[in-house]
Amino acid sequence: MSAPDTTVETATDEAVRRREDSAVLRIGEDDGERLEAEAGTSDTSMVMNMGPQHPSTHGVLRLMLEMEGETVMRSKPVIGYLHTGMEKTAETLTYLQGPTNVTRMDYASPLFSELAFSMATEALLGLELPPRATWIRMLMCELNRISSHLLFQATNGMDIGAVSMMIYGWREREEALRLLETITGLRMNHNYIRPGGVAADLPDGWRDEVLTLIDTLPARLNEFDTLLTGQPIYRERLQGVGVINTAECLALGVTGPILRSTGYVWDLRRDMPYLAYDQVEFDVVVGTYGDCFDRYAIRLNEIRESIRILAQILDQMPSGDYRVQDKKVTPPPRARIDESMEALIHHFKIFTEGFKVPAGEVYAAVESPRGELGCYMVSDGSAVPYRMHIRGPSFVNLQTLPHLMQGGMVADAVAIISSVDPIMGEVDR
Amino acid sequence: MKLPLLGDPEAILDRGLEGVDHNFVTGKLEELVKWSRARSCWPATFGLACCAIEMMATGGAHYDLARYGMEVFRASPRQADLMIVAGRVSQKMAPILRRIYDQMMEPKWVISMGVCASSGGMFNNYAIVQGVDQIVPVDVYAPGCPPGPETLMHAILTLHEKITSGELTQRREETGAGANLSVSQQDGQTSTGVVIRT
Amino acid sequence: MSDSVLHVPREELIETVSGLRDDGYVSVLDVTAVDYLEHPGRTDLPPETTPERFELVVTLISHAAPGRVRLRVQVPADDPTVPTLFDLYPGTEALEREVADMFGIVFEGHPDPTRILMPPDWEGHPLRKDFAVGRIPVQFKATR
Incomplete structure (x- = not known):
């Protein structure tokens, strides 16, 4: 492991260049439709709207493209079509109800939002987690990373035209989801990681099930390699498409696989470890060219690294409690509720009124499959957050789209959107 | 709409299309339209x-x-x-x-x-x-x-x-x-x- | 692993951020704001800082010596303007648009000062504390 290379151009040069290049189309949302209607009046360029209801825009992303023939000159992503007001709703939910809200942001990797929220709350409370809770969280997050990257493989293949890839990606994802369902009770939106630990201990037989999964997956990933990695058409569609460099990424605040695809080694799990990532061994996967193919390969190989981490978690999983034993934040055990009136009242109060969190403000961040997912939280000493803000990696990463697309063909735009892997729930929140 | 039985079910399972007694179905047009709407x-x-x-x-x-x-x-x-x-x-x-x-x-x-x-x-x-x-x-x-x-x-x-x-x-x-x-x-x-x- | 916090007057924001950039803070991770209208009492501000209604929160990250720094800028309600960081870090563009949309804070010099999440004809700024959640009463038909 080497120290990250930070010798890059300064951001100012980048800003100047960006303005000169002006990859971003700066027109209003309504102008987009008007200009599209007027298309044909100008013989050099035309403005075209793509989305928000479009099969390859991953939900409800809308793009305004200024094109010359088939070539994309400038573009602008238009978002907000899935704005859910989650940050406002968070101000009415207690800290125990909070994870139900944030888990619906990044619905492909819900456990990471829960983790960031819980870590922020615990930092305000000053809680120290029992080791088993920490390791269960790691186990779940890596499982979730696998299912999220498998989803990417499926949709990326489909967007590019390798439709059978969707069938393969989904086949594997179902295996991971079934395991998540066994442990958390739900396939998605788990609300499993909560302030103070996790919702329940691992069920009997979890070890065998995880073992079966990590025994099965590598062979299936090799199938992906056969299907995609070496395939000339696939390489042709992705290599050299949507190129970005490290300086641009850093200036734009980009994190995750897009930043790593430029060859820059930066992964919060390694560089600013949280949970127990400093006690497991894994490699940070980086690319070389910063193109769509690198981003595909990084995500595929990150699944392999997650499997490596999972094997180590199986060996090192400590015994003990799965949540912190602090009367203030932990409800009493189920058995006690039947015999003790006080326990029943205690249980009721925790779930209706919640617990008070000391005033303060904090920022906690985790490495989600899409990059740095941060949670900024302000408490005023009551039982609900005064302000809760999630820094969604997809939201920031989306700013690369105009740069990646400039000068490319419309067909490449589809591949590029897919390789940025935005989850619109997290973009719009 | 319940479609008329095309033949002996076991024969169809064994021999596929060959097991079908007759190769046309009678029914009201309206029923057939509804049936095909539901199935595609x-x-x-x-x-x-x-x-x-x-x-x-x-x-x-x-x-x-x-x-x-x-x-x-x-x-x-x-x-x-x-x-x-x-x-x-x-x-x-x-x-x-x-x-x-x-x-x-x-x-x-x-x-x-x-x-x-x-x-x-x-x-x-x-x-x-x-x-x-x-x-x-x-x-x-x-x-x-x-x-x-x-x-x-x-x-x-x-x-x-x-x-x-x-x-x-x-x-x-x-x-x-x-x-x-x-x-x-x-x-x-x-x-x-x-x-x-x- | 706690982040360092700096309280910066609005006038010195650009200067501070460019200083931090020269010190190796390579990215702006997050720009957000808080509306302290209903906060019962703020105790975490240094004595020389006057509390205002809005607070702009900018988070930067350094990779060489891994660490984050958080800048907290007080923004008065009667003049909610802040200079844009776009020229220093172009990545703040969308984040600042979100703050402008949600809190009505104006970023001077921003290249694209339009709404980002809400429809262009929307009135009000949803994350301000005096903006109602918009909750409608739930009817339970079965119990009627």
Whole structure:
């Protein structure tokens, strides 16, 4: 492991260049439709709207493209079509109800939002987690990373035209989801990681099930390699498409696989470890060219690294409690509720009124499959957050789209959107 | 409509098409139209949020929506019969949703997938339309957050049944409203835990 | 692993951020704001800082010596303007648009000062504390 290379151009040069290049189309949302209607009046360029209801825009992303023939000159992503007001709703939910809200942001990797929220709350409370809770969280997050990257493989293949890839990606994802369902009770939106630990201990037989999964997956990933990695058409569609460099990424605040695809080694799990990532061994996967193919390969190989981490978690999983034993934040055990009136009242109060969190403000961040997912939280000493803000990696990463697309063909735009892997729930929140 | 038996079922299983006694079916044209409508009900891709992922999972290998003649998710609303509103509908998305619904050809049906589309769900706030039935008529509501593939398929099969019986098209002609059927949630009923076949 | 916090007057924001950039803070991770209208009492501000209604929160990250720094800028309600960081870090563009949309804070010199999440004709700024959640009463039909 080497120290990250930070010798890059300064951001100012980048800003100047960006303005000169002006990859971003700066027109209003309504102008987009008007200009599209007027298309044909100008013989050099035309403005075209793509989305928000479009099969390859991953939900409800809308793009305004200024094109010359088939070539994309400038573009602008238009978002907000899935704005859910989650940050406002968070101000009415207690800290125990909070994870139900944030888990619906990044619905492909819900456990990471829960983790960031819980870590922020615990930092305000000053809680120290029992080791088993920490390791269960790691186990779940890596499982979730696998299912999220498998989803990417499926949709990326489909967007590019390798439709059978969707069938393969989904086949594997179902295996991971079934395991998540066994442990958390739900396939998605788990609300499993909560302030103070996790919702329940691992069920009997979890070890065998995880073992079966990590025994099965590598062979299936090799199938992906056969299907995609070496395939000339696939390489042709992705290599050299949507190129970005490290300086641009850093200036734009980009994190995750897009930043790593430029060859820059930066992964919060390694560089600013949280949970127990400093006690497991894994490699940070980086690319070389910063193109769509690198981003595909990084995500595929990150699944392999997650499997490596999972094997180590199986060996090192400590015994003990799965949540912190602090009367203030932990409800009493189920058995006690039947015999003790006080326990029943205690249980009721925790779930209706919640617990008070000391005033303060904090920022906690985790490495989600899409990059740095941060949670900024302000408490005023009551039982609900005064302000809760999630820094969604997809939201920031989306700013690369105009740069990646400039000068490319419309067909490449589809591949590029897919390789940025935005989850619109997290973009719009 | 119950299709007439084409021959001895065992003979068909053994010998395939050769086992069919006669190679034509008699029936009322109206019944045949309803039957074929139900069995090639093409959904429009209208994935919005979390539910869209489950909708795609339903189309994936494991749950295999192709069994019901529905694997073709049409990108163009003009080629679709069924709109599955999968996810929360924001105030900004609502007019677009209505426009896409208007572009679909009659007869058309709407499934409201998940609690957010049905009632706003847990997001009772300024940004979310509290129920997509304020914008388009809904035929079947599928509960769950998100509804699993089993629930979605249950909703789809309920819809098919109503289309085949002709109940749905008739009612729509009279009032223009949706059928407002609710189905029960069907997921999480596997008792086997994790099954992985190598 | 706690982040360092700096309280910066609005006039010195650009200067501070460019200083931090020269010190190896390579990215702006996050720009957000808080509306302290209903906060019962703020005790975490240094004595020389006057509390105002809005607070702009900018988070930067350094990779060479891994660490984050958080800048807290007080923004008065009667003049909610802040200079844009776009010229220093172009990645703040969308984040600042979000703050402008949600809180009504104006970023001077921003290249694209339009709404980002809400429809262009929307009135009000949803994350301000005096903006109602918009909750409608839930009817339980079965119990009627």
